[in-house]
Amino acid sequence: MKQILFPATLKELFGLMADLPESRIMAGGTDLLVALRTADGADRPLIALERLEELSALSVQPDGGVTIGACTTFSRIMTHPLLVGRYSILTQAAGTVGGPAVRNMATIGGNIATASPAGDSLPPLYLLAAAVEINAAAGTRMLPIDRFIRGPRKTLLQPGEIISRIILPPAEKWNLQRFEKVGRRKSLAIAVVSLAAMIRLEGNCVVEARLAWGSVGPTVLRCPAAEQALVGQPLSQESLAMAAGSLYETVQPIDDLRASAAYRRTVAGNLLMRLSD
Amino acid sequence: MSVRTLPAVTKKPVLFTLNGSTVETAVHDDRRVIDLLREDLGLTGSKEGCGTGECGACTILVNGQPKLACLMLVAQLAGREVETVEVLERTPDGQRLLTAFAEEGAVQCGYCTPGMEMASLALVRCGEALTREQIREGLSGNLCRCTGYVKIVDAVERTVKECAAP
Numbered sequence: 001m002k003q004i005l006f007p008a009t010l011k012e013l014f015g016l017m018a019d020l021p022e023s024r025i026m027a028g029g030t031d032l033l034v035a036l037r038t039a040d041g042a043d044r045p046l047i048a049l050e051r052l053e054e055l056s057a058l059s060v061q062p063d064g065g066v067t068i069g070a071c072t073t074f075s076r077i078m079t080h081p082l083l084v085g086r087y088s089i090l091t092q093a094a095g096t097v098g099g100p101a102v103r104n105m106a107t108i109g110g111n112i113a114t115a116s117p118a119g120d121s122l123p124p125l126y127l128l129a130a131a132v133e134i135n136a137a138a139g140t141r142m143l144p145i146d147r148f149i150r151g152p153r154k155t156l157l158q159p160g161e162i163i164s165r166i167i168l169p170p171a172e173k174w175n176l177q178r179f180e181k182v183g184r185r186k187s188l189a190i191a192v193v194s195l196a197a198m199i200r201l202e203g204n205c206v207v208e209a210r211l212a213w214g215s216v217g218p219t220v221l222r223c224p225a226a227e228q229a230l231v232g233q234p235l236s237q238e239s240l241a242m243a244a245g246s247l248y249e250t251v252q253p254i255d256d257l258r259a260s261a262a263y264r265r266t267v268a269g270n271l272l273m274r275l276s277d
Numbered sequence: 278m279s280v281r282t283l284p285a286v287t288k289k290p291v292l293f294t295l296n297g298s299t300v301e302t303a304v305h306d307d308r309r310v311i312d313l314l315r316e317d318l319g320l321t322g323s324k325e326g327c328g329t330g331e332c333g334a335c336t337i338l339v340n341g342q343p344k345l346a347c348l349m350l351v352a353q354l355a356g357r358e359v360e361t362v363e364v365l366e367r368t369p370d371g372q373r374l375l376t377a378f379a380e381e382g383a384v385q386c387g388y389c390t391p392g393m394e395m396a397s398l399a400l401v402r403c404g405e406a407l408t409r410e411q412i413r414e415g416l417s418g419n420l421c422r423c424t425g426y427v428k429i430v431d432a433v434e435r436t437v438k439e440c441a442a443p
Contacts (some may be wrong), residue, residue, distance in 0.1 A: 004352040
């Protein structure tokens with residue numbers, strides 16, 4: 001039996017966190033409540049963030065960027081007018097999380113805090129150069145997402161801190177924004193490999209490519225060599241195969257219950273080939 | 278509505294609406310919603326499949342949105358409107374859905390049916406003329422292991438059309 005607390009303001013939240021240092025923080029609960037079925041100390045108090053309105057707001061920044069409250073669900077991210085179109089890479093990825101009911105519960109801040117190598121929102125957030133705003137009673141700090149996430153289920157979040165917002169820089173114009181995911185089935189599947197890609201063309205030629213893979217390493221994998229291999233080339237099966245060649249030298253996936261390392265490596269390269277479809 | 282709990286209280290009543298009626302329950306806050314429904318309230322329509330958010334059998338509506346009763350705790354329901362499969366026979370849309378599931382042969386073993394029907398109810402209520410592809414997407418979080426998806430989509434497509442007709 002554990003206590004469950006629903007602070008309505010950040011002030012109340014930090015008061016509870018100070019009074020109950022052993023408590024756990026729950027956002028959507030879709031990862032945490034599964035983990036608690038078998039975790040030790042399952043009776044530690046839970047502090048649920050779901051009624052903190054300030055954590056589920058989206059707003060435009062003075063510079064034109066967008067901030068997303070950490071407790072925004074993936075259903076809202078998929079369809080929010082501030083994100084659809086402009087941050088298509090993120091809305092596409094949001095639409096592949098779990099199934100519709102999971103997306104009505106699971107939050108983007110929770111996905112970041114869980115820091116799974118397979119977290120669907122993570123490759124897009126790396127490509128968008130998103131920053132994570134971290135709040136504590138003492139104040140606020142901000143870290144780029146690729147510094148905040150340190151390894152599988154490891155982040156720089158300290159006791160007494162929560163993720164409060166995700167800050168996206170102003171949307172840029174990309175000719176192609178694509179999120180591709182391969183799992184055991186199309187819905188309700190954890191990514192075996194995922195790829196987020198943003199490509200800018202001038203005429204026929206790639207002038208900038210940003211590529212990030214999920215589930216092929218301890219954290220999201222960027223591959224500058226593969227990105228560079230595309231620059232100056234038309235987006236074709238030939239140039240993508242060259243980029244895949246550079247990827248194979250970088251990528252070090254693992255065997256696990258969902259797929260073998262060899263399969264992951266092959267699929268990571270093959271997903272690139274979909275970009276010229 | 279915000280709910281404040283005092284840290285000292287361990288078993289406080291939770292007030293919410295269930296299928297249109299107000300319910301006040303004093304089970305432990307951290308009891309799963311699926312257990313509250315089935316064990317405490319005797320509403321055994323909702324099923325537990327995987328218990329980890331991967332099958333959709335326990336889908337219920339909370340404030341009209343499909344959610345999973347196996348991944349929610351009772352305290353989260355405070356002030357919310359909850360609907361379970363038992364609500365279907367009491368509403369015109371629900372009755373059409375039940376009839377369509379029966380007549381289209383959308384039920385085989387029946388275990389996924391309550392969750393499937395609640396996900397479908399949310400689709401029917403959105404009031405849009407959904408395509409089969411949109412219906413499939415709307416039901417993509419509900420697994421059927423008798424592989425009856427085609428007939429399930431048939432039933433939902435029929436209900437969507439019936440409910441859109443004047």
